[in-house]
Amino acid sequence: IDRSLMGHGLSLRVRAKYDAGGNPGSTELTESSPMKIINFVRRIPRYEYDIAGLPTGIPPNLMYVYPEVVISDTNGIMDNATDELLPLWYIATNSTGSLSYTLVATGKSPEVSTGPLDDVLGAVLAVDVIDRGPLLPMEDSDGKILADSNGKILLIK
Secondary structure, three states, rough: OOOOHHOOOEEEEOOOOOOOOOOHHHHOOOHHHHHHHEEEEEOOOOOOOEEEOOOOOOOOOOOOOEEEEEEEOOOOOOOHHHHHHHEEEEEEEEOOOOOOEEEEEEEOOOOOEEOOOOOOOOOEEEEEEOOOOOOEEOOOOOOEOOOOOOOOOOEOO
């Protein structure tokens, strides 16, 4: 089973031909044939993430920073985590009131503009990591599944 193509989950029903005399070829598959159902569920294990690669003192002429998100699980750093997870980068200009975050980039190591930094108070950069979701058939606005010119179903995350 290719788990990358199973969507949110997959239920597989397996039936067997059984003959007490040892000749299963002589029996037909029917509703009373021995059967088992196996369920596969898409599950992302627990993970943690942190920001790396940010300079501590940003000079006034620096136009962009290139932070990196480091995603890890109980086995250590996950090198291919962004295959399944999407980092969302937000920035909020520091002020005396409450912070208002704006989405500014996506990806593991994006280019983030330093434009929102206040000259005195700076800014707050934050990252959130979400599940990209499974590959699913692409649908039009009427719910019709789209296919290419060869009739193969188009898949998207």
